[in-house]
Amino acid sequence: MLAARVIPCLDVHGGRVVKGTNFVNLRDAGDPVEVASRYEAEGADELVFLDITASHEERDIILDVVRRTADCVFMPLTVGGGVRTIEDVRDLLNAGCDKVSINSAACKDPDFVRRAADRFGSQCIVVNIDPKRVTKDGKEFWEVHINGGRKPTGLEAVAWAKEVQSLGAGEIVLTSMDADGTRDGYDLPVTAAVSEAVSIPVVASGGAGHPQHLADAIIKGKASAALAASIFHFGQFTIEETKQIMRDAGIPVRI
Amino acid sequence: MITIVDYQMGNLRSVQKAVQRVGGEAKISSDPHEIATADRLILPGVGAFGDAMAEINRRDLATPIRDFCQTRRPFLGICLGLQLLFEEGFEHGTHRGLGILSGDVVRFELPEHLKVPHMGWNTVKKQSDCELLEDIGDSSHFYFVHSFYVRPSDPSVVALTCDYGGDFCAMIAQGNLFATQFHPEKSQSNGLQLLRRFTQLASHSGAPTA
Secondary structure, three states: OOOOEEEEEEEEEOOEEEEEEOOEEEEEOOOHHHHHHHHHHHOOOOEEEEEOOOOHHHHHHHHHHHHHHHOOOOOOEEEEOOOOOHHHHHHHHHHOOOEEEEOHHHHHOHHHHHHHHHHHOHHHEEEEEEEEEEEEOOEEEEEEEEOOOOEEEEEEHHHHHHHHHHHOOOEEEEEOOOOOOOOOOOOHHHHHHHHHHOOOOEEEEOOOOOHHHHHHHHHOOOOOEEEEOHHHHOOOOOHHHHHHHHHHOOOOOOO | OEEEEOOOOOOHHHHHHHHHHOOOOEEEEOOHHHHHOOOEEEEOOOOOHHHHHHHHHHOOOHHHHHHHHHOOOOEEEEOHHHHOOOOEEOOOOOEEOOOOOOEEEEEOOOOOOOOOOEEEEEEEEEOOOOHHHOOOOOOOEEEEEEOEEEEEOOHHHEEEEEEOOOEEEEEEEEOOEEEEOOOHHHOHHHHHHHHHHHHHOOOOOOOOOO
8 A cells, every 4th residue: 555655855965964943043953865865764755955055056955965964874865946048957866866846946937847848757846836925805825935934926836836737746745834844733724735636746844733734634635745944854743753652543554 | 787778758866766775786877878778778758748759759769778677687667767768758749658558547537536647656566577576565555656557458567556546567577677666765774775686687588698
């Protein structure tokens, strides 16, 4: 039976894993390769690196991190953050990345998703969608934001998810800007609405504070996988404990 | 020495590193002569069937790969490298494959709640004993990412099946010809164990014809 995936996400800055709250108070949390190896040993199903450097001059640093990680960690690795061109995608894949995640560049130039999927295959093109609940004309609207939630795009999350699927994306990572950082759980209504609207896998992201939240993302949010950062980084729960709680909730997991 | 076929379709480095991790030596090559005369060959690959065959043909690699498989030296196809062994694929139109095995490659047609690509860790069921699976139990997890699957005409080549809205062929084995739909190089200890076995297989061939 296909297992629901548990995916730790590591923020990488200047070649190091950093932890912080909402991109402030960043603390060094170690060498990406060591942290990745630890998560692999704990039973992580995949790993996501988010390159929060985002300056073009430092792209080579993340490529080196990917190379070193892919040399000794034998599970799928996704990199997101600052992916803007076909060359960015190619360089990351050549460095040993399995999937590349596109966010702002997809909103600015949707055809970029199509070109990337045509060139490298849908299976390695992930689109990040960051919705935020706003009110428009007296009605709630799930508006896609870019630039870490600071810039509204006018796009509606469910419609945009369908569009990126038709452009060739193989997976969607959905990060609710309302839930992100709260540790109160994922935004389940938005996650379920997007998951049910598309036929590609959806990864729930943003808001996990307890393993039960990951279970909820799969059962109530209909997600294929759940991504989390702080609950693992701060040693609150191991991946193994998280999976046991998910299994107790009746979810197939790989233990 | 294992030769990994480079035809610009996917992540060769991960395969090479995984082979090295289990004590094997591996080089990456797109040279037809090196491929035809390799000790053991791995055909990896991700992407679309038609593009992959076009790249293989552009580099004149179809004949060396077929010739290699004739010699009964150890061969391992991975993901698209499994699918290409068959006669015909239907990804974006109809394309001829390498035709080393008879059968075709078709897209998953599944009920709505089952997502395509089939992406993630799924369990496998043994259909026959094969040397690469000696240390791997039924219900072991492997990492899959694909939208198409193979339908071999000869059911006896199926070594593993996997259930995703119905059983499909997850691995074939026929003599020293092996191929997996999953990615052993991304399947942690189970995958590394399979690759370790591959590096240890006796090569049954005589000297390759130069």
